[in-house]
Amino acid sequence: MYYFDLYKEFIKIRIKTALEYRASTIIFGISQMISYLAEFILLWIMVSKFQQMGQWNAYELILIYATNLMGYAIASAFLHNTSTSFVEKIRTGEFDAVLTKPTNPLLYLCTSGFNQGYWSHILLSSMLMIFCFGKLGITFPLSKFLFLLITVLSGALIQGSIQLMTMIPTFWMVKSDAILDLKWQAYEFVKYPLSIYHKSVQIILTLIIPYAFISFYPLQYLLGKEDFLLFHPILQFLSPAVGILLAVAAYALWLWGLKHYNSSGS
Amino acid sequence: MSTYVLFAKNAFRQNMTYRANSLMLVFTSMLGLLVQFNIWQALYTGQDPMEQVSLHQMLTFCVLQSLLRSLTNCGLAYHLSAKIRSGDIGNDFVRPINLKLYLIADEFGSDFYYTCFQVIPAAIMTLLFGAFTPPASPLHGLFFMITLLLGIILQYFFAYLVGLLAFWLKTTSFVTWLMGAFIKLFGGSVIPLWFYPDLLRRIALCLPFRYFSFEPVSIYLGQTDPQAFLPTVCMQIFWIFVIYLLGRLLWSRAEKLVIVQGG
Numbered sequence: 268m269y270y271f272d273l274y275k276e277f278i279k280i281r282i283k284t285a286l287e288y289r290a291s292t293i294i295f296g297i298s299q300m301i302s303y304l305a306e307f308i309l310l311w312i313m314v315s316k317f318q319q320m321g322q323w324n325a326y327e328l329i330l331i332y333a334t335n336l337m338g339y340a341i342a343s344a345f346l347h348n349t350s351t352s353f354v355e356k357i358r359t360g361e362f363d364a365v366l367t368k369p370t371n372p373l374l375y376l377c378t379s380g381f382n383q384g385y386w387s388h389i390l391l392s393s394m395l396m397i398f399c400f401g402k403l404g405i406t407f408p409l410s411k412f413l414f415l416l417i418t419v420l421s422g423a424l425i426q427g428s429i430q431l432m433t434m435i436p437t438f439w440m441v442k443s444d445a446i447l448d449l450k451w452q453a454y455e456f457v458k459y460p461l462s463i464y465h466k467s468v469q470i471i472l473t474l475i476i477p478y479a480f481i482s483f484y485p486l487q488y489l490l491g492k493e494d495f496l497l498f499h500p501i502l503q504f505l506s507p508a509v510g511i512l513l514a515v516a517a518y519a520l521w522l523w524g525l526k527h528y529n530s531s532g533s
Numbered sequence: 534m535s536t537y538v539l540f541a542k543n544a545f546r547q548n549m550t551y552r553a554n555s556l557m558l559v560f561t562s563m564l565g566l567l568v569q570f571n572i573w574q575a576l577y578t579g580q581d582p583m584e585q586v587s588l589h590q591m592l593t594f595c596v597l598q599s600l601l602r603s604l605t606n607c608g609l610a611y612h613l614s615a616k617i618r619s620g621d622i623g624n625d626f627v628r629p630i631n632l633k634l635y636l637i638a639d640e641f642g643s644d645f646y647y648t649c650f651q652v653i654p655a656a657i658m659t660l661l662f663g664a665f666t667p668p669a670s671p672l673h674g675l676f677f678m679i680t681l682l683l684g685i686i687l688q689y690f691f692a693y694l695v696g697l698l699a700f701w702l703k704t705t706s707f708v709t710w711l712m713g714a715f716i717k718l719f720g721g722s723v724i725p726l727w728f729y730p731d732l733l734r735r736i737a738l739c740l741p742f743r744y745f746s747f748e749p750v751s752i753y754l755g756q757t758d759p760q761a762f763l764p765t766v767c768m769q770i771f772w773i774f775v776i777y778l779l780g781r782l783l784w785s786r787a788e789k790l791v792i793v794q795g796g
Contacts, residue, residue, distance in 0.1 A: 298707035305714035316728040319577040463575035
């Protein structure tokens with residue numbers, strides 16, 4: 268953390284660049300918002316036609332997805348560029364240059380590759396959250412607000428850690444698209460309540476790829492749901508612990524990868 | 534014509550080199566279908582049978598749509614705009630082939646390859662869930678094939694049109710996002726239009742997107758009356774014609790825009 272100010276400066280530069288191209292930043296952000304909004308509208312059409320999916324109604328389902336999306340946006344702001352350009356950086360030897368810098372390589376990559384474009388996701392998901400909580404008539408004392416905030420941050424940690432983990436094979440493999448594909452497909456599952464799936468899927472998404480902690484379990488608590496099925500209700504409060512645990516594991520894996528990394532030699 | 538068949542074959546073969554990738558694809562698309570099936574099962578439990586659309590029909594709808602989606606995955610808009618932005622398009626002006634047909638053939642070859650790999654997971658999932666629904670009648674089946682073919686042509690032509698916009702726009706990625714959103718929302722391929730609220734359905738009925746893949750599958754499942762078959766086909770041909778003309782118009786304008794600097 269010595270160079271905290273330096274990392275802050277990197278992020279500032281990225282944001283300033285975006286402000287320089289204001290029109291394109293805004294047009295791009297709005298189109299992305301419309302694209303996500305279309306998904307939310309489809310979700311709403313589907314569930315409101317049938318009243319509910321499992322025990323969840325349309326607004327509650329939108330909340331599951333919106334909470335997911337906000338965590339995803341925060342994680343991706345730091346890791347999207349980092350993970351997508353990593354293969355290229357290794358191939359060209361640019362990563363080797365990063366290693367010679369007197370900084371933490373991961374923090375350097377995350378901050379110098381900061382993607383400011385995710386403001387649109389965060390704006391859209393917070394508007395939808397306010398709208399849906401309002402529609403559901405849920406009042407928000409400070410404690411619940413803090414719970415939601417911690418949930419979003421834990422979600423960001425979980426998704427960020429998994430993004431980081433999918434980068435590790437890149438140290439040795441040139442093409443690892445398949446792993447990314449699988450990550451996306453797993454993500455598709457947690458847009459909907461975990462309780463609608465077969466038990467095996469529930470176990471996988473709780474214990475192996477713990478995506479269910481991003482929004483399903485904590486929202487069960489916030490919305491007073493009782494579709495627990497397999498596990499103990501205590502899981503509703505474990506998202507921060509899962510997030511921190513995963514982050515530590517992901518960072519340990521990263522360090523291990525770094526230690527065993529041999530440059531491509533170019 | 535045989536030249537373009539060759540282009541398509543080549544694209545098909547090119548993809549064959551990534552075998553591990555294709556196997557992974559079988560697995561991931563199975564997961565995708567599993568999510569879809571589980572969603573509709575959850576929605577249908579505890580419901581009265583809805584509007585003559587049974588759960589099995591709905592699952593068949595998902596399977597057919599997923600196959601169609603991979604058959605018209607259409608990286609065409611993306612590849613064309615990349616060609617335009619990089620300036621590669623200059624070379625295509627001098628080649629003795631029709632660029633549009635070449636792009637379509639190339640794209641179709643690789644889409645067809647991926648679809649072959651989608652058929653396996655689709656079949657497995659359908660059998661597992663016992664959800665196979667045959668066409669409502671031989672006539673429905675016949676018109677399904679006709680409208681399907683026209684729908685595919687329509688989608689490729691539309692993607693070509695979107696790609697051409699790159700001649701005028703500095704970045705096209707936002708157009709792709711927007712078009713994707715409109716097609717998803719008004720095409721009825723994710724959620725069938727039967728389930729739409731009145732206002733949204735009325736908008737969707739005026740737009741061409743439902744002829745892409747919703748109408749063919751609706752015919753297959755017998756949700757469309759036989760007397761609506763011919764009007765559907767006519768509307769598809771009408772839209773193909775409109776989009777074809779628009780493409781011609783944009784292309785002739787674009788030809789004048791292109792300046793080749795040296796070689």
